[in-house]
Amino acid sequence: MRPVANHPVEAGFILPGLPHPLLCPEDNPGWQKIRNAFNRVRAKIEEINPDLLLIYSTMWPSVIGHQIQSNPNPEWKHVDELFHNLGTIPYKFRVDADFANEYNKLSQKRGLHTRTVNYHGFPIDTGSVVVQKLVNPENKYKAVILSSNVYADRAETVVFAKAGVDALQEQNKKSVAIVVSSLSNRLHEKFIPANMDKIHSQKDEEWNRKMLELLGEGRLEDVAQLSRQIQREARVRKVTSFKPMWWLVSVMGAHNCYNGEVLEYQPIYGAGAGVIALTRAEHAARNLEFDEEDPEKFAGDRNVLSLSAESLGEMSSQSTVSHNPEDNEEDL
Amino acid sequence: MNVAAGKIIAGALAPHPPHLVYAENPPQNEPTAECGWEPIRWAYYEMQKSFKKKDYDVIVVLSPHWQTYIGTHVLAVPEFKSLSVDPVFPNLFRYHYDLKVDVDLAKQICDEGKEAGLEMQLMQNPDFRVDYGTIISCHMANPDWDKPILSISSNRSTHYYSPDYMQGISIPLGEVTRKAIEKSGKRCLLLASNSLSHRHFTKEPPIPEDMSYEHIYNHNQYLWDMRIIDMMRKGQSQEILDIMPDFVEQSVSEADSGAFTWLLSALERPTYPAKIYGYGTVIGTGNVVAEWDCDTKGAEQ
Numbered sequence: 001m002r003p004v005a006n007h008p009v010e011a012g013f014i015l016p017g018l019p020h021p022l023l024c025p026e027d028n029p030g031w032q033k034i035r036n037a038f039n040r041v042r043a044k045i046e047e048i049n050p051d052l053l054l055i056y057s058t059m060w061p062s063v064i065g066h067q068i069q070s071n072p073n074p075e076w077k078h079v080d081e082l083f084h085n086l087g088t089i090p091y092k093f094r095v096d097a098d099f100a101n102e103y104n105k106l107s108q109k110r111g112l113h114t115r116t117v118n119y120h121g122f123p124i125d126t127g128s129v130v131v132q133k134l135v136n137p138e139n140k141y142k143a144v145i146l147s148s149n150v151y152a153d154r155a156e157t158v159v160f161a162k163a164g165v166d167a168l169q170e171q172n173k174k175s176v177a178i179v180v181s182s183l184s185n186r187l188h189e190k191f192i193p194a195n196m197d198k199i200h201s202q203k204d205e206e207w208n209r210k211m212l213e214l215l216g217e218g219r220l221e222d223v224a225q226l227s228r229q230i231q232r233e234a235r236v237r238k239v240t241s242f243k244p245m246w247w248l249v250s251v252m253g254a255h256n257c258y259n260g261e262v263l264e265y266q267p268i269y270g271a272g273a274g275v276i277a278l279t280r281a282e283h284a285a286r287n288l289e290f291d292e293e294d295p296e297k298f299a300g301d302r303n304v305l306s307l308s309a310e311s312l313g314e315m316s317s318q319s320t321v322s323h324n325p326e327d328n329e330e331d332l
Numbered sequence: 333m334n335v336a337a338g339k340i341i342a343g344a345l346a347p348h349p350p351h352l353v354y355a356e357n358p359p360q361n362e363p364t365a366e367c368g369w370e371p372i373r374w375a376y377y378e379m380q381k382s383f384k385k386k387d388y389d390v391i392v393v394l395s396p397h398w399q400t401y402i403g404t405h406v407l408a409v410p411e412f413k414s415l416s417v418d419p420v421f422p423n424l425f426r427y428h429y430d431l432k433v434d435v436d437l438a439k440q441i442c443d444e445g446k447e448a449g450l451e452m453q454l455m456q457n458p459d460f461r462v463d464y465g466t467i468i469s470c471h472m473a474n475p476d477w478d479k480p481i482l483s484i485s486s487n488r489s490t491h492y493y494s495p496d497y498m499q500g501i502s503i504p505l506g507e508v509t510r511k512a513i514e515k516s517g518k519r520c521l522l523l524a525s526n527s528l529s530h531r532h533f534t535k536e537p538p539i540p541e542d543m544s545y546e547h548i549y550n551h552n553q554y555l556w557d558m559r560i561i562d563m564m565r566k567g568q569s570q571e572i573l574d575i576m577p578d579f580v581e582q583s584v585s586e587a588d589s590g591a592f593t594w595l596l597s598a599l600e601r602p603t604y605p606a607k608i609y610g611y612g613t614v615i616g617t618g619n620v621v622a623e624w625d626c627d628t629k630g631a632e633q
């Protein structure tokens with residue numbers, strides 16, 4: 001088994017994209033806490049010192065396949081179409097166009113319909129702008145931003161992520177993966193005073209807590225498996241499914257072998273804003289919901305998300321998982 | 333401005349596929365096309381002729397592509413000049429716009445809406461980028477841009493709850509729009525900037541304007557579009573509102589935006605026929621260009 005460092009995606013982050021922590025954190029202590037958590041993410045990224053930030057934004061919907069931002073120097077004065085009263089966000093980013101083109105090429109090789117977008121004035125979504133401004137304010141790192149294909153379901157999203165790993169390997173680059181997404185995404189239906197913010201409903205709150213519990217245990221694959229149910233119960237149906245966890249788990253490695261850290265969780269205008277970091281662990285999380293060995297008699301947890309018993313020589317939920325994508329990938 | 337009581341002089345379905353402006357090759361748009369989607373563009377030409385004959389002060393448009401999840405927003409900055417790049421079809425639409433907004437009317441609609449209990453907000457950030465739906469519908473309705481406009485956002489209530497809930501917001505929004513216009517003393521043209529059926533292909537042909545690829549997404553969509561158009565011809569606005577939730581859900585209609593409901597409500601659910609200028613598909617979606625003339629009430633037909 002190759003060492004952990006062999007996987008080109010060194011860490012994953014789930015970050016909210018609403019503009020309040022950037023534009024008016026002082027208006028609500030929770031928004032300020034999210035802002036502070038972004039600062040911690042920034043420090044973690046600097047520690048890793050990746051070659052690029054790979055950003056999958058749920059706030060950039062696309063309908064003609066998947067789109068990949070490839071303008072090397074996008075620059076604009078961004079205004080959110082909903083929270084325009086919070087102000088303008090001028091931005092200038094560095095995009096790894098070379099990598100974007102590679103990602104596009106290798107996505108197509110895997111049968112996907114993708115294209116790069118390189119146009120002055122292309123409307124980069126609020127979430128991608130906010131996240132970059134907060135975790136990469138000096139443009140120390142180049143980024144590549146990926147759209148969320150409205151019509152893609154799990155299979156397509158998973159393959160799209162694999163193409164990202166292909167591209168990182170091809171260019172020998174290390175990266176961190178960033179998902180721009182709220183947990184529950186239902187906003188209040190009326191404008192509220194900033195100090196009155198809360199999660200929209202108890203149901204959303206319960207789902208957010210469940211996601212945080214699992215992610216805090218490093219169980220990314222388990223959360224990904226719940227995506228369809230999360231979509232039905234805790235997401236406003238703007239798109240066909242809740243995809244970011246499918247992308248993230250596929251780009252990082254489809255298992256539960258992570259150290260999960262919930263850096264913050266707060267409401268932003270009713271939506272569940274979680275700042276979550278996932279780094280690679282040597283051992284899978286405990287208490288996994290494995291498929292049963294025998295439906296009549298409980299015989300202990302079974303490893304379905306890690307290497308086979310033969311290769312390990314024993315059955316253990318504390319098994320080691322390879323973080324080399326080539327070791328775990330199934331045949332395409 | 334006309335000093336008499338204000339009124340809506342006409343309302344129209346004015347869909348906004350960027351392909352139409354692309355195929356028009358106006359100087360404002362960067363990409364250029366050889367041809368494409370002529371039946372819809374020719375329909376727009378006929379509607380333009382009708383609008384040119386009318387005396388009006390402002391174009392009021394409700395656009396599905398200014399999407400607000402909290403309340404309904406109204407443009408309220410006197411002038412906008414910038415570049416609009418379509419996020420879905422940036423290869424087709426990169427349009428340099430320079431337009432004027434009737435801020436007084438914006439404030440009146442906003443106030444009237446608030447009084448009726450609707451969640452309303454003025455959009456007063458001068459750096460705001462006007463959405464491409466607004467720009468395309470206004471360009472196709474009035475390519476000279478010699479009238480101020482007013483853009484109203486699409487509250488995403490269909491997605492939050494259901495098309496029925498959307499109608500619960502869009503019907504009163506239409507009513508307050510009409511009231512505000514009457515109080516304003518202005519003569520207004522209303523545009524609902526939506527396609528009918530809205531399933532579209534998820535791949536684009538190598539030449540976007542290659543019409544050998546263009547057809548309705550499926551027969552179900554076509555049947556729905558023809559049913560709605562038939563009802564428009566018969567002046568069955570109330571019936572359209574009645575079946576709107578089914579239409580939205582079954583044909584994935586862009587009327588989910590509330591634009592069509594808002595229009596029919598603002599026109600007081602016309603019982604006279606709409607003038608159908610033409611119908612065509614764009615990347616599989618169904619688009620009708622149609623006008624309700626509030627003066628003739630379809631009498632010339």
Ligand SMILES: [Fe+2]
Pocket residue numbers: 348349396397465586
């Ligand atoms: Fe549209």
